[in-house]
Amino acid sequence: MPAQPSHNPPHTGPDTLRADARENRDRILRAAREAYALHGIDVPISAIARRAGVGVATLYRRFPTRTSLITEAFAEQLAECAGVLDEALEDPDPWRAFCSVFTEVSAMQAADRGFTHAFLARFPDEPSYAGERDRAEEGLALLVRRAKEAGALRPDFDVSDVVLALLANSGVVNGAQAKSAEASRRLVGYLLESFRARPDIGQLPPPARLELDRLGGAR
């Protein structure tokens, strides 16, 4: 039997309740995305609840763990990121593919401080997240191998240099403030110049073998 919509808010029927719940949920997710973009993912839950105009108890009812809130808040961008990688993996030109992934992920970093943390931090209690991250690692490794095999990427490039480059980009994004987008583009331009295979490449210090979860510690 369908519920009768009530005009008395404290005694709302299931449909209205569901609509209210959905609205609360959307407000919380919007507030979380804003707060993460400004302050990174370490922002307290209470600050997100305040920004959303809901009580902390309401927030915890919708999102029982911090991780579940972060995961939901970035679901769209995660999908976008996975899309960038999938598209690159279908590109027949491995150097263009490598450049586009690095360029687009760096631009996402520049647009949203919280995103890098959210995407790359390890959340042991969130298997779907770890799955996405593992998939990203495999995709990146494949792109790197193909670009090297094509003679476009320098042979001493290490997969961990992707993490190095994203950390460097996060430093520029955080430090350049109002100019972060243009500063990030300039840095990416330089780094791609240094990654390109050439007849006269110089010797590099050994790779630091950073792991993707290093980015979780970046401020």
Add this chain to the structure above:
Amino acid sequence: MPAQPSHNPPHTGPDTLRADARENRDRILRAAREAYALHGIDVPISAIARRAGVGVATLYRRFPTRTSLITEAFAEQLAECAGVLDEALEDPDPWRAFCSVFTEVSAMQAADRGFTHAFLARFPDEPSYAGERDRAEEGLALLVRRAKEAGALRPDFDVSDVVLALLANSGVVNGAQAKSAEASRRLVGYLLESFRARPDIGQLPPPARLELDRLGGAR
């Protein structure tokens, strides 16, 4: 007339007082350097006093402003940095000079998180600091011009790219944690590869024209 040393601490003579003051001063500076290295220069004065084992009032008696404490704490490293620049300016090989400044300042950044902030932040109430910074800017600009004229540095390199590179390095240093020294060396290696003039350089996005004081905002 020389003061009589007293054996009653609350009534110490000038010599003992001076020794006590010097000891307090050294302890405060040591604590400040440690705290800045770990947390950057935004660490509260009260935390430094606690770390030094002195009261906040004592700290303020020795260092009436936050800036005076920061300046003193980094005096040695400032001198070291100025030395690196002076030495480079005397090097007859402009590319080697450019590389050595970038390499050594990046290593200082990797060794001490607080240093970059302290050296490059603008302290309007501390003219000696501003003087050092202006001198650094002039020295860098001269190194860049010479390295370009020698055909060693790419012609589209902008002086502000030094700031870009130091911001990138600060991101790597902060993010790579235990591996920050080796990660920083690897990044510097890549960036120098991309800065080098070559017959086949690619086109870069325009410079972001960051100023040295941007580094003060880097976390």
